[in-house]
Amino acid sequence: MPHDHHDHSEGALSPSGHPYRLDNDGPLTEAQAMEIAVRELLIEKGIVTADEVAAAIAHMDTRSPALGAQVVARAWHDPTFKAALMADGTAAVEAMGIDIAPVKLLVVENTDSLHNVVVCTLCSCYPRMLLGLPPDWYKSRAYRSRTVREPRRVLAEFGLRLPDAIRVRVHDSTADMRYLVLPARPGGTEGWDEAALAGIVTRDCMIGTALPKV
Amino acid sequence: MAEPGAEWVRVKALGTHGLHVRAPAYMRGKRGVVERRIRPFPNPEKLAYGLPAEERMLLRVRFRMAELWGAGAERPDDTVDVEIYEHWLEPADAP
Secondary structure (H helix, E strand, C coil): CCCCCCCCCCCCECCCCCECCCCCCCCCCHHHHHHHHHHHHHHHCCCCCHHHHHHHHHHHHCCCHHHHHHHHHHHHHCHHHHHHHHHCHHHHHHHCCCCCCCCEEEEEECECCEEEEEECCCCCCCCHHHHCCCCHHHHCHHHHHHCCCCHHHHHHHCCCCCCCCCEEEEEECCCCEEEEEECCCCCCCCCCCHHHHHCCCCHHHHHCCCCCCC | CCCCCCCEEEECCCCCCCCCCCCCHHHCCCEEEEEEEEEEEECHHHHCCCCCCCEEEEEEEEEEHHHHHHHHCCCCCCEEEEEEEHHHEEECCCC
16 A cells, blocks of 8 residues: 555544554663663673574464463363362473473462452563463553452453352462463363363453353 | 451551552552462562562462452452562451
8 A cells, every 4th residue: 555645644544544553763761771782782792692582582472372271171171180280380380391480370260159360460460471472451550450449340341240149359460470260161061172172261261351152 | 258267467558669569559558368378489679679689478368359448349258369478467466
């Protein structure tokens, strides 16, 4: 699409009707300047290479909720694994061959009388090694401030309306642990293998803002 | 929510003077029950300033919504579990 006749002034909309995102031409923040300075020094001194930095970023980007879904599916399928997972989440996940160091994982289980939901009010702590990068809303001030105050209303906005009989337990991930919600296995999945079970476990199910659907 | 023998604690209502701390403001001065002792970690409030960090016990404390938000609580018996370092906690009587 030619770009020479568009009006890019403030408030103009793209051909699809969306506002243009402003170019990030502002000055670097102190943290951004520090990151660039440290990275360039490390490369200049031969401690790391630019390729290694790019590879580390690419490795992080391979993390996705599919890893967490495998963990949930195995817990549904294998009671021994589930017991180990609840007792020591880090060790159980590493025993599956998923490297989550240095994360310390705590798994919290939904039941027919309890629903768990995870938030980090202080920043955006999130089990990236199992779920990949957090969604933008997880880092928003609205989600962070409202989830500890009115979790039922927040969950309803995600389409999850919990019956009164279910207690809500919010986990504020403020420090060194990372949390994974183990949803209850839905009815109608009897006889499914782990791969099929993993297919219904979404990212939001493991944050606690959704339930698996069959 | 509290069972007999529950260990009640209160989060110290300290000012933070803009320093990096790991105890959110909404729980300071509030009373809850120790859910578990996780394990000691190097004190993040020292690490944040590049200082030598002694190990401090990290606990999880469970608060009722009614304790955190008073009469404005969305559902008084829902709860929030929070990780808090031991130096933010002091023993408290059961309510």
